[in-house]
Structure formats: structure tokens, C-alpha cells
Amino acid sequence: GQNIDQPTEMTATEGAIVQINCTYQTSGFNGLFWYQQHAGEAPTFLSYNVLDGLEEKGRFSSFLSRSKGYSYLLLKELQMKDSASYLCASGGDYKLSFGAGTTVTVRA
Amino acid sequence: DSGVTQTPKHLITATGQRVTLRCSPRSGDLSVYWYQQSLDQGLQFLIQYYNGEERAKGNILERFSAQQFPDLHSELNLSSLELGDSALYFCASSVAGTGGSYGYTFGSGTRLTVV
Numbered sequence: 001g002q003n004i005d006q007p008t009e010m011t012a013t014e015g016a017i018v019q020i021n022c023t024y025q026t027s028g029f030n031g032l033f034w035y036q037q038h039a040g041e042a043p044t045f046l047s048y049n050v051l052d053g054l055e056e057k058g059r060f061s062s063f064l065s066r067s068k069g070y071s072y073l074l075l076k077e078l079q080m081k082d083s084a085s086y087l088c089a090s091g092g093d094y095k096l097s098f099g100a101g102t103t104v105t106v107r108a
Numbered sequence: 109d110s111g112v113t114q115t116p117k118h119l120i121t122a123t124g125q126r127v128t129l130r131c132s133p134r135s136g137d138l139s140v141y142w143y144q145q146s147l148d149q150g151l152q153f154l155i156q157y158y159n160g161e162e163r164a165k166g167n168i169l170e171r172f173s174a175q176q177f178p179d180l181h182s183e184l185n186l187s188s189l190e191l192g193d194s195a196l197y198f199c200a201s202s203v204a205g206t207g208g209s210y211g212y213t214f215g216s217g218t219r220l221t222v223v
Contacts, residue, residue, distance in 0.1 A: 033211045042110065042198060042214040043151070087151065089211070094164040095141065096212060100150035 004099035006088045011105045012078055020073045020102045022088035031091040032064050032071045037101065038084045046086075047073070078106045111135065114199050114215035122223055126187040129218045133180055133201030139163070140182040141202075141212060142174055146195040157182055189222045196220075 003025040012018040024032065031050040035043035049055055049064035049071060061074040073086055085101040111134035121127055133140050142154040153166035157176035168174075171189075176182040186193060196219050200212035 035211070040196070040219075042216050044110075045211045045213070048211060089151075091211075094158075095153050095156055095166065097153060098143075098151040 004088055004090060004097060006086075006099040006102045008100070009103045009105070011107060014078055014080060014106055014108050016078050018075045018078060018104060020075070020086050020088075020104070022071045022073070022099060024069050024071070024088070024090040024099075026069075026090040026092040026097065028092035029066070029090060032062075033089040033091065033096060034060075034062050034071075034073045035087040035089060035098075036084050037087055043087055075104070080106050080108065082106050110213050110215065112137075112199060112201050112213050112215035114197075114218050116218060117216065118219050118221075120221045120223060121189060123189055123191060125189050125222075126185065127189065127220065129184040129186070129197055129199075129220075131182045131184070131199030131201075131215060133182070133199075134213050137201035137203050137213070138180065139202045139204065140176055140180070141200045142168075142182070142184050143198045143200065144195050145198060145217075146192075151198065154184070186220070191222050194220055194222045 006022045034046040037043040047062040054063045059076045064071045083106045087101045088099040089096040113132040115130045138159045141156045143151040154168040155174050156164040171187050174184045196217045198217045199215045202212050
């Protein structure tokens with residue numbers, strides 16, 4: 001089965017850095033994904049990690065430790081438009097299983 | 109436009125009724141996934157089809173059913189609707205069974221309101 005945990009809410013100031021942690025337990029694990037979702041809209045793909053380590057994509061970076069069942073998404077130089085829900089998802093058993101999402105609020 | 113098309117965008121219906129949600133995957137994608145997202149809840153996996161065959165099933169109610177047609181579009185049928193079925197229903201597609209390094213591409217969703 002799949003069990004994914006991430007914090008419910010985080011607040012940060014414009015220009016700051018925020019780190020969203022995610023722990024997972026997934027059978028047949030084959031990758032860890034992060035998605036961004038604005039309220040009422042479709043999730044959009046942000047990043048993918050299948051090997052341990054850090055993947056950097058512009059202002060967003062994602063880290064994976066398979067032995068610890070742990071990942072984080074790092075958002076740098078926060079902008080107001082980054083206010084959204086961030087979903088951690090683990091791949092396994094022919095599907096992506098999503099966490100409940102972390103709502104990030106960016107304040108001026 | 110993500111390339112995944114869902115219709116209708118909004119649907120309002122009464123309890124006890126039956127509705128059909130439609131999804132056309134991105135060109136070249138063989139897998140279709142259906143997810144339910146209730147207010148303040150995460151995405152709950154319902155069912156996956158790969159090239160016309162059911163591949164994985166999640167917490168899908170017996171009142172719900174789905175199929176994928178030869179042209180790869182998929183339909184999710186919801187019957188005997190209850191107030192609690194009100195939610196956003198997303199369809200996603202991918203080339204392979206688990207999305208590979210690009211994950212899934214989501215459609216814009218169908219917002220179902222049961223009154």
C-alpha cells in the first residue's frame with residue numbers, strides 16, 4: 001500500500017525559502033513526484049526523483065532519500081504566484097499515490 | 109492546454125441520478141487514470157486503464173465504473189449519486205503505466221455538484 005505524509009500548511013515571506021518535507025511508504029516504489037496545484041485547477045508537474053540526491057530546476061529543487069522514505073521540495077526566492085498547494089506523490093503499483101498536499105501561503 | 113481533455117467542466121445533478129464523465133488523453137498516451145478530489149482532501153486514486161485494459165483499482169465505489177475505448181478515450185460512470193460524491197474529478201494520462209520521469213498530465217477536471 002501507500003502512505004504519504006506532508007505538512008498541512010506553511011507560510012513564508014516573499015523572497016524567502018521554504019522547504020516542504022514528505023515521507024512515504026510505497027510498495028513497488030518507482031519514483032517520487034512533486035506537483036503544484038492552485039485552488040480549483042489541475043495539478044501541474046514540478047519534479048521527479050528516482051535516484052537519491054538533489055534535482056534542481058530553476059527556483060525549485062527536490063531531494064530524495066530512498067532508504068529513509070523521505071523527500072523534500074525546496075522553493076527559493078518565493079513569489080506571490082507560488083501560493084498554492086504542493087502535492088507529494090509516490091509512484092508504485094501502476095499508479096501515483098498523492099499526499100493530502102501542503103498549502104503554501106506567500107506573504108508580502 | 110495540457111492536451112488532456114475532460115468534459116463537461118461543470119455538472120450539477122440530483123441525488124440518485126447517473127452521470128458520465130469523459131476524458132480524452134494526450135496524443136500518444138496509452139494510460140488513463142481517474143482521481144477524485146473532495147473539498148480540502150487530497151487526490152484519491154480511483155482506477156487506471158492501459159491501452160483498453162483495467163490495470164489498477166483504488167478506492168472506487170461499486171456505484172462507479174469506468175472503461176477505456178479503442179480510441180483510448182475513457183469514461184467514468186457515477187450512478188445512484190449521493191451528496192458526498194460532490195467533488196472535482198480529474199483524469200490524467202501518461203505514455204507508460206507509471207508516468208515515467210514526466211509523471212502524469214492532468215486534465216482541467218470536471219466539477220460535480222450533487223444537490
